[in-house]
Amino acid sequence: MSEKHELTVPAVVGVLGGGRMGAGIAHAFLLAGSRVTVVERDGVAADAAQERIERDLAKSLERGSVDGNLEEWSENLTLSLNHEDFADAQLVVEAVPEVWELKIQALQEVERNLAGTAWLATNTSSLSVDGLAEHLARPERFCGLHFFNPVPASKLVEVVLSKHTGDELRALSVQWVKGLGKTPVVVNDAPGFASSRLGVAIALEAIRMVEEGVASPEDIDNAMVLGYKFPVGPLALTDIVGLDVRLGIAEYLASTLGERFEPPQLMRDMVARGELGRKTGKGFFDHGS
Structure with missing residues (x-):
């Protein structure tokens, strides 16, 4: 309609x-x-x-x-x-x-x-x-x-x-x-407002779980989509937003709110390699044509 x-x-x-x-x-x-x-x-x-x-x-x-x-x-x-x-x-x-x-x-x-x-x-x-x-x-x-x-x-x-x-x-x-x-x-006004602060916190923990070998990106996202009714998983959403964008936000939040927002090394490494998500064709998931 x-x-x-x-x-x-x-x-x-x-x-x-x-x-x-x-x-x-x-x-x-x-x-x-x-x-x-x-x-x-x-x-x-x-x-x-x-x-x-x-x-x-x-x-x-x-x-x-x-x-x-x-x-x-x-x-x-x-x-x-x-x-x-x-x-x-x-x-x-x-x-x-x-x-x-x-x-x-x-x-x-x-x-x-x-x-x-x-x-x-x-x-x-x-x-x-x-x-x-x-x-x-x-x-x-x-x-x-x-x-x-x-x-x-x-x-x-x-x-x-x-x-x-x-x-x-x-x-x-x-x-x-x-x-x-x-x-x-x-x-x-507050660092990260409401949405970025909560969204980035979840995404950073999901990235740490990948870094630590807790589960695959697919399984982490499925857990949140199927278990918590997220419309899209935190890692897929990070690919959509752009790892470089979320890295910048995380660095700012870490500087204002403390080390709990410190970006994982995996995130920094992926950005350094140009694996920024959907816009480059590769992030936590492949987005090739």
Whole structure:
């Protein structure tokens, strides 16, 4: 059965970064009726982002999960290399890699090109939203909107409130997530928030079990899927997210929450070998074509 959401999201949205997460965020807002501008670093990346987004839009229509018109959605999508094209955006979501200095630089550059009434969000999965906010001129207009991969299929968005987030944005951010047809989980800023902290803790223990020879990746995942009703096992999910991404999160959590989040050596070795999961074709499982 198809479903349609009324426009309870900003009419004009910007997304910084058109990788897998940024493309998914753009896809979600396009389906909800927004005009979306995606800013990328160069023409090759912009072309790849456009192809990625339009492919996901077509898949949504094929599945019959939404009503809409592919041509109309495509007309509402703009790819750009210029931050100045965020000038009329009512909300911009930053979706660049999880590198602290890069996040700060990207958010500051976006903020300089926004209207004073616009809102700004980060899609960080673990970095301190409080800490990022302190580098901005208008921290009260900033929050975390942590989307999950793959964004089109995921029903969850973690709304992360910093101590600076204003009351208006606290209410609006929940409304936007509902307008996307997703469920908001509201958390106050803390290392790893709720989802990454728990998800990474389970994944790290599963990796230690592989490292110690307790069981195979297949059997560990089957235990969690069949015994605990996980929709996907922790090792398969690590392959989907990317071992490099989860390694970065684990290192950050270890630095803030202590050695219980210290990444296993097996994880470090796999990342060093380029075994990053689905995106490289090999992780804990083979993903070859």
